[in-house]
Amino acid sequence: MALSKNVCVLFKRCFQNKLSFKYLSTHSQPPIFPGAKAEWTQKLEFTGTHSYSPLPIYQVLDQQGQIIDASEDPKLNSNILEKMYKDMTLLNVLDKILYESQRQGRISFYMTNYGEEAAHIGSAAALTTNDVVYGQYREVGVLLWRGFTLPELMNQCYGNAEDKGKGRQMPVHYGSKNLNFVTISSPLTTQMPQAAGAAYALKGKNRVVICYFGEGAASEGDAHAALNFAATLDCPVIFFCRNNGYAISTPANEQYRGDGIGGRGPGYGINTLRVDGNDPLAVYNATRKAKEYAITESKPVLIEAMTYRVGHHSTSDDSSAYRSKEEVDHWSTNQNPVNRFRMYLQNNNLWNDELEKKWLAEARKNVISAFEEAEKRPKPNWSEMFKDVYETMPDYLVKQMESMQKHVEQYKEHYPVKNYSK
Amino acid sequence: MATLSSTPTMLNLASKASKLLSKRLFSTTKVATAKQMTVRDALNSALDEEMEKDERVFILGEEVALYDGAYKVTRGLWKKYGDKRVIDTPITEMGFAGVAVGAAMAGLKPVCEFMTFNFAMQAIDQIINSAGKTFYMSAGRVNVPIVFRGPNGAAAGVGAQHSQCYGAWYAHCPGLKVISPYTSEDARGLLKAAIRDPDPVVFLENELLYGVQYPISDEVLSKDFVLPIGKAKIERPGKHITIVAHSKAVETSLEAAKELAGKGIEVEVINLRSLRPLDFNTITASVVKTNHLISVEQGWPTCGIGAEILARIMESEAFYHLDQPAIRVTGVDTPMPYTKSLEGAALPQVADVVKAAKKLMKVK
Ligand SMILES: Cc1ncc(C[n+]2csc(CCOP(=O)(O)OP(=O)(O)O)c2C)c(N)n1
Ligand SMILES: Cc1ncc(C[n+]2csc(CCOP(=O)(O)OP(=O)(O)O)c2C)c(N)n1
């Protein structure tokens, strides 16, 4: 609309002043194409990756946990800092126990979050529970930060009777309506256009939507659709890319040829930040700035958090088939985000070995007891299978359910009825 | 009602015991010395041979090269044929399906692997609107010889979004050929036929069958072996009831047939192999002989493969040969639950087929 109005004005001006129009050479008039605002040039040159330097990576903490530029210190209070560290380490403990439980055949599937702790917690800490989260699947830290409890997590992984999802989803497909965390969807990238839609609905309500996605998922057509829609509809959404270097076995350099995912932002007309995803304070600052901008301007922001997937893709994957142990070791030791943050806390006398020991023991105890409780709980009642397909159960499903009811009643000695909730 | 679809039940102990018994009986009588091959190897060898035979054949998809495919169906092929013919793609189903269609239009023979057919939904416009219709729209001038393949149907423990059968979806569409193999012989013969076929073929594998071994003859192992697309196979002859099934449901039907044989009911089990074209002649010939029909499938009942078969029988002369209304045994008409026990209950089980057969034969 605005553009075509400009065009009309320009034409009107030209026609009113016929004389000057006649004598002006075309290139002294700025271009008025509706499709782009640009200047004329007489030099024929490719624009390419060589035309810009890659987006820089914003950092607050150095590898030793020292603040590099004091003016960038977010000055978080010690309670917040401690919670950040505790949630990062709790995430590690949780991953270790659930990963092993899958290996023992106690749950069917699991995905760890190793290496991405700072990206989860740094971004979660910069938002409030009122802000809506659309996740991909590797964002459990965000849930922990928001107060999703260990029993809730474990009940989901076991699909037991207490699971709010009634055992209908695979492990790690968490969701929480109370915590504004939308249930994970297995097909990649469907969350991105949905996040733009949710943000559109929340415009002007002082809330943002944050949408997490992997650099692999960014190759889906839905990612393009989401970025373009968010930009053109002015949606207050933060697209948060976890660029962890791999999509299962596919390394990032086979996934795209441009400057990562962040490099695409300006092309969509979206303000973009690239941040050290292993630096929780940098991620925090970036997410906070993004939220402020998204709300005050009602516009999307793209954040690309550079990190590394230290664990296997999932329990169905063995990453030694496609990357070296040295590579993984480098990231899990030298570049470990948890260690870096711990050094920061210790430098500021907020943490020490004794606290660490006590906390890890407590965390382990809590995780194991939640795990054992969840394992003991009965499975959802079998009749749940027929429910929630529609708001009101159609007759044919009622009939099938009744027929199963009769059957189970008749042969109950052949069925493990006692393992199911009443 | 003729369209009674299954009541979900779980295996009861009695049927388990008789299954074991009949299994033992069978193994002593049949092909004791035959060679065995897994469905995975059958698919892998078919791909390998067709790639060797025809330079134009190449594979593309997510993780198909270095990683050997998410389910290892392309194992060793990247090592053997290199980057040029086994191509890992970015995660863009719509993108690589479109690239495959373009390559086929330009004269190559792509085999496009979807990690599962659940993710092919992102690419369905390319499959149906482009691959399936280009030959027609170009007035027969542009072929799209392409195979879209990958696991289809219910897997184990992967929940609603990863567990569904697309047989009926694709079989609905003119321009596509749709194959749903059961054994290693099916997989080998039909994949080779699909790759050689000038039309686009949707090739629906089953994840749970990949690791299963089936006897395989020397004839099937021959490099020249192909099976005709559009021809069903009678897996087990019988005279009392015709059971029509595809993919893993054939296994369920065969087990039910064994159990029923113990009760004097002889079931003819037809393995459809192709869903489009559908081998209706084999079905009618069998129905005319047995006068009873059951269809078994893991997909949903509404507009399913069973619905199609029953409707066609209704429209044909064979209808007058039915002694009883035909029965569909299908997956439960809900999304797939994740929890293991419910997952089992949502799929047709041997006991469901046995129950349907007894109902037809009016025995307890
Ligand atoms: C549409 C679709 N295609 C393929 C898959 C299979 N798949 C699951 S996760 C994954 C890799 C995603 O990588 P990335 O987005 O980088 O996230 P990361 O695992 O690194 O966190 C793939 C290919 C899927 N779930 N959905
Ligand atoms: C997938 C799809 N969606 C919508 C349409 C309907 N449609 C036909 S042309 C058109 C506008 C295309 O605009 P543009 O690409 O700018 O081309 P122009 O008409 O300006 O040359 C639309 C929306 C379509 N053909 N296909």
Ligand SMILES: [Mg+2]
């Ligand atoms: Mg990744």
